[in-house]
Amino acid sequence: MARDRDDGFTDFVVDCGPRLLRTAVLLTGDRHSGEDLVQTALARAYGKWSTVRAADEPIAYVRRVMVNAHLSRLRRLTSTEQVVEAVPDRGDGADLQAAHAQADELRTALLRLSPRMRTAVVLRYFDDLSEEETARLMNCSRSTVNNHVTRGLAALRGLLAPVPEPTSRRSS
Numbered sequence: 001m002a003r004d005r006d007d008g009f010t011d012f013v014v015d016c017g018p019r020l021l022r023t024a025v026l027l028t029g030d031r032h033s034g035e036d037l038v039q040t041a042l043a044r045a046y047g048k049w050s051t052v053r054a055a056d057e058p059i060a061y062v063r064r065v066m067v068n069a070h071l072s073r074l075r076r077l078t079s080t081e082q083v084v085e086a087v088p089d090r091g092d093g094a095d096l097q098a099a100h101a102q103a104d105e106l107r108t109a110l111l112r113l114s115p116r117m118r119t120a121v122v123l124r125y126f127d128d129l130s131e132e133e134t135a136r137l138m139n140c141s142r143s144t145v146n147n148h149v150t151r152g153l154a155a156l157r158g159l160l161a162p163v164p165e166p167t168s169r170r171s172s
Contacts, residue, residue, distance in 0.1 A: 009049050013042060016059045019127075020066060026122045027070050029111040037073075041066035063127070064137045067119060071138075074115045109159040113152050120148035121156070 020041065025034035045052045045062045055061040110118050116138070123134040124145070131142045138145065 008053055009046055012053075012058060012062075016062070017042075019059070020062060023063065023122060023127050024066060024070070026107070026110060026126050027067070027119060029107055037066055037070055040069050044069070060133065060137075063123075067123070067137050068139075071115060071119065105160065106156075109156050112159055113155055117148045117152035117155070120145050121152040124149050 017038065020038050021034055024037040024041075025031050028034045028037055041062055044065050045058075052058050052061050110121065113121065119138060120134060123129045123137060124131070129137070131145050135142045135145045
């Protein structure tokens with residue numbers, strides 16, 4: 001019986017672990033913190049695996065556990081320091097480097113959003129959840145999700161907008 005539970009849980013982790021990790025990294029802004037968050041969520045899910053497995057969508061159940069753990073952790077934080085995985089490399093503009101720089105710029109901009117705004121944007125646009133699913137995960141109304149998403153996207157547009165280069169004045 002315990003062997004079946006372990007096998008089912010292991011299969012779930014193999015199938016859904018990478019998606020959960022991607023969400024966690026985007027929520028936390030840091031790979032190591034994201035890994036810790038996934039580990040916390042999976043440990044809690046394992047303890048209630050029969051309930052999780054019986055859910056309509058086990059990944060949604062575990063994602064909810066993960067979001068709740070993340071938001072609870074943020075409420076407890078007293079430090080404003082942000083840990084980053086690596087100093088961004090602003091290389092010579094090669095395609096891979098440019099893609100990495102853009103992804104890094106987006107992750108940095110996401111970190112500048114409030115935790116609830118960031119959570120709403122990540123769940124709606126990176127995890128492709130509906131308004132209803134996002135509202136259920138965040139334990140709020142659909143209008144609150146829309147409000148967070150609208151404000152978050154506006155903030156991201158401002159943060160990611162190209163900075164115009166100053167025009168030089170000619171002295172005549």
